[in-house]
Amino acid sequence: MSTKIVPRRSEERGHADHGWLHTFHSFSFASYADGSHEQFGCLRVINEDRVEAHTGFGAHPHREFEIFSYVVDGEISHHDSMGNEEILKRGDVQMTSAGTGIRHSEHAHGGNQVHFLQIWAMPYQRGLKPQYYNRTFTDEAKTNKLATIVAPATAPGVTDTREGSGPTPIHAQLYMHASIISSATTITHTFPKPANASSSATKAYIHVIQKSGYNPGPAKGGKVTVSADGQEVVLSEGDGAYISSEVGKELKIENVGDRVVEFVLFDVDAA
Template sequence: MIIPRLSAERGHADHGWLKALHSFSFADYYDPKEMGWGALRVINEDRIVPGAGFGRHGHRDMEIVTYILDGALEHKDSLGNGGVIRRGEVQRMSAGKGILHSEFNPSQTEGTHLLQIWIEPARLGTPASYEQQPLPEAELRGRWRLVASPDGAEGSTTIGQDAKLWASLLAPGEALGYDLAPRRLAYVHVIRGRLAVNGHFLATGDAAKIADESRLDFRADEETEFLLFDLPPVSQ
């Protein structure tokens, strides 16, 4: 079963300093049919104007992955972590039993474009933590690059859930396959380009919810960057 989720169907918000597209219900956008997919709870596509950002605020019991598409983001948190992440890097914050943080665009001239991803953890009340890892674009080209995983395999960032987040960047006509274990869920999000997934065509910003599929075949019609989430069964 493959259920397309078209970009035009996403929720949207315009706060002036922030323009956001919500794949699932978030903040003032609510759709009871779009509350997440398995352990995947949030994919927000955010654009932040120069010099603006999210002031200090709190989270708990969520694995938050930030995937930079363009520009930079400056992070500070109550654990004492701080730094700037750019395209070619990925950030993971495990909110655990509670963390305060801020995220700002440090540039006064360039906007920041990012995906903010929330994955529900397997256990609640764990210690909060932060991690930043390199994610060179060259390592995405023509292959699967593991971005996040429960054990930090292959240079990925570590999340507290039995889920894997993969990224790939395919040239026109290039193809990849992926075997999905029984009962596992999957979710595909196209960052840019045009992609066929088992015959279903997705364009920039489109996505697909996937269940009861054992094999996924991907083919790019043009240069395409996309994410694949391999998620645990709902009962887990």
């Protein structure tokens, strides 16, 4: 199987400016519907949100999704029906395993806009008991290397507790890595063996965080090349890419621009 890298350009994402919320949708979400971008394996939502100060999402319900937030800049005030109250800041990863049902709210905390990724995955089992997790990953832990920040709850090194060290638990066949990569630096990643051991096929999705600001037009800012098995694609801030490959092959991400780039990378089972 040869590697295939298909770019998902920033300006092709769904987007909306509600005044208090400036958002992009990599996959179909809310009023944005695109049958060719519904999900990728168990990965169902990647929303890049900017919420203005003193505003936010009021209490609303969820069920049967693994929902997590990756804070890029600013702070989020989180409240939920499980009794969790948290102020999330840059470097924090907050996971809500909605299971049979929860309600939560999120607001920009303090006097500044908050910029974060909201990500949903479909669980490997329905009817789970709702749970909440919080982990922190420093910039140092992500600089010029891949830090594994989310991993299946059953994976080695994962502690299935509300707080702790190591990756944030998720009840889905998904790993999430994050990196802050300097100019002229290359990071490599070997595609892991999927949980479905009968298959050598695997999938990944990369998203380059749009730190240059809310811009519905063509991507700008930092640039990386993503290459594997003779395939190469250039991605700018806000761009993403679908990647299909085989276990053991190597993916390279090189910063070819003039500024630091932050990105997230998901390993998703092909099955």
